[in-house]
Amino acid sequence: MADSLPSLAFLGAGSMGGSILRGVVASGIHVDGGITATNRTTEKAEAFQGLAGVTSIALSDRPEGNAEAVAGARIVLVGVKPAMVPDLLREIAPHLAADTIVVSVAAGVTLQTFADVLGADARVIRSMPNTPSTVRKGVTGLAAGTAATADDLTLVRRLFQTVGAVVEVPESQIDALSTISGSGPAYVYLLIEEFTKAAVDMGFPESDARLMVEQTFIGATALLEDSGEEPAELRRRVTSPKGTTERAVAVLQDAHLDRTFADAAAAALARARELAAGA
Ligand SMILES: NC(=O)C1=CN([C@@H]2O[C@H](COP(=O)(O)OP(=O)(O)OC[C@H]3O[C@@H](n4cnc5c(N)ncnc54)[C@H](O)[C@@H]3O)[C@@H](O)[C@H]2O)C=CC1
Ligand SMILES: O=C(O)[C@@H]1CCC=N1
Numbered sequence: 001m002a003d004s005l006p007s008l009a010f011l012g013a014g015s016m017g018g019s020i021l022r023g024v025v026a027s028g029i030h031v032d033g034g035i036t037a038t039n040r041t042t043e044k045a046e047a048f049q050g051l052a053g054v055t056s057i058a059l060s061d062r063p064e065g066n067a068e069a070v071a072g073a074r075i076v077l078v079g080v081k082p083a084m085v086p087d088l089l090r091e092i093a094p095h096l097a098a099d100t101i102v103v104s105v106a107a108g109v110t111l112q113t114f115a116d117v118l119g120a121d122a123r124v125i126r127s128m129p130n131t132p133s134t135v136r137k138g139v140t141g142l143a144a145g146t147a148a149t150a151d152d153l154t155l156v157r158r159l160f161q162t163v164g165a166v167v168e169v170p171e172s173q174i175d176a177l178s179t180i181s182g183s184g185p186a187y188v189y190l191l192i193e194e195f196t197k198a199a200v201d202m203g204f205p206e207s208d209a210r211l212m213v214e215q216t217f218i219g220a221t222a223l224l225e226d227s228g229e230e231p232a233e234l235r236r237r238v239t240s241p242k243g244t245t246e247r248a249v250a251v252l253q254d255a256h257l258d259r260t261f262a263d264a265a266a267a268a269l270a271r272a273r274e275l276a277a278g279a
Contacts, residue, residue: 003029003030004029004030004031004032005024005029005030005031005032005075005155005158005159005162006031006032006033006074006075006155007031007032007033007034007035007036007072007073007074007075008024008031008034008035008036008073008074008075008076008077008159009035009036009037009038009069009070009072009073009075009076009077010035010036010037010038010069010077010079011038011066011069011070011076011077011078011079011080011088011092012038012039012078012079012080012081012084012088013037013038013039013044013048013056013079014039014044014079014080015131016079016105016129016131016133017037017077017079017105018037018047018048018134019129019130019131019132019133019134019138019163020077020079020105020129020133020138020159020160020163021035021037021048021051021054022051022133022134023133023134023135023136023138023162023163023164024159024162024163025051025052025053025054026134026135026136027136027162027163029162031053033072033073033074034053034054034055035053035054035055036054036055036056036057036068036069036072036073037054037055037056037057037069038056038057038058038059038065038066038069039056039057039058039059040058040059040060041058041060042058042060042061044058045057045058045061046058057069066088066091066092066095067091067092067094067095070092070095070096070100071095073100074099074100074101074155075100075101075103075155075156075159076092076096076100076101076102076103077103077104077105078102078103078104078105078106079105079106080106081106082106082107082108082109082275083275083278085104085106085109085113085114086113086117089114089117089118090117093117093118093119096118096122098121099123100123101123101124101125101148101152101155101156102114102118102122102123102124102125103124103125103126103127103156103159104124104125104126104127105127105128105129106275107128107175107178107182107272107275108175108271108272108273108274108275108276109126109275109276110126110171110276111124111126111143111145111146111171113276114145115145115147120146120147121147122145122147123145123147123148123149123152124144124145124147124148125142125143125144125145125148125152125153125156126142126143126144126145126171126174127140127141127142127143127156127160128140128141128174128175128177128178128181128182129141129160129163129164129182130164130181130182130184130185131185132164132185133160133163133164134163136162136163136164137164138160138163138164138165139164139165139166139167139181139184140160140163140164140165140166140167141166141167141168141169141173141174141177141178141181141182142156142157142160142166142167142168142169143168143169143170143171143173143174144156144168145171153168167181175269175272175273175276176265176269178268178272179264179265179266179268179269179272180265183268187261187264188217191217192213192214192217195213195216196209196210196213196214199212199213220234235249
């Protein structure tokens with residue numbers, strides 16, 4: 001792993017940009033020239049004040065903040081909502097150096113959209129990270145634009161490896177990756193919420209229900225990571241023949257989780273295509 005990163009600008013450090021920023025800071029990696037984050041409001045900007053090596057700008061106080069952040073950065077992360085990306089790119093285009101690497105985290109926004117605004121020579125890499133990047137357990141997909149060099153991709157891979165695992169894919173697959181690992185944390189939290197309701201319905205106080213469910217998810221996934229076993233084998237070890245788990249798993253399988261997850265991913269993919277079309 002590299003021991004330093006070049007200067008970073010996070011334009012839009014909300015849920016996602018903020019997660020990457022916090023993960024990078026938590027990693028302790030040295031960032032040559034530091035990190036600048038911009039957000040619209042002072043409230044959002046204050047969330048990053050006091051973080052070592054981070055300059056946090058509220059655009060409400062400093063309207064030129066994005067231009068300032070870009071001027072000092074080697075890697076610029078575009079972390080605003082998809083519909084806001086073209087306007088932001090028009091704003092920063094005059095301030096980008098020829099070798100600035102622009103990294104998008106926006107769902108659905110294509111490399112072509114970036115090239116349309118920044119020009120075909122702009123060095124753009126599409127990323128699709130997820131929020132566990134905050135605790136350096138993220139998964140990030142990367143797809144490089146044609147003008148990005150191999151060294152650019154190496155630098156950006158290094159950035160995201162400081163906050164988790166990295167998967168390189170062609171751009172044609174990045175929206176599909178988003179439906180799995182980008183959105184995936186939300187699916188996991190939904191399962192936790194619903195499972196907790198089942199525990200409360202069995203008479204447990206909310207606090208005990210939460211502890212049982214959350215520690216079960218944390219423990220089961222930690223065991224998966226630590227053991228290196230297949231999930232199916234770990235499930236088998238819980239499921240005694242003719243025992244209680246077998247009955248519960250049969251009910252879950254009857255609910256066609258396989259089809260439900262496939263349908264959910266397909267719905268997310270359809271929405272990514274709408275976003276790509278500017279909807
Ligand atoms: N939330 C998630 O789990 C993931 C989000 N993404 C992508 O990340 C992007 C941001 O999503 P979230 O972080 O969820 O939204 P968010 O609303 O939490 O963050 C967006 C931030 O952008 C700031 N902002 C708005 N206009 C700005 C401007 N002109 N200049 C600088 N900052 C500006 C806002 O102050 C806000 O803090 C989206 O494009 C989304 O597709 C990608 C992967 C996962
Ligand atoms: O919901 C969204 O559009 C973004 C992309 C993946 C996760 N959050």
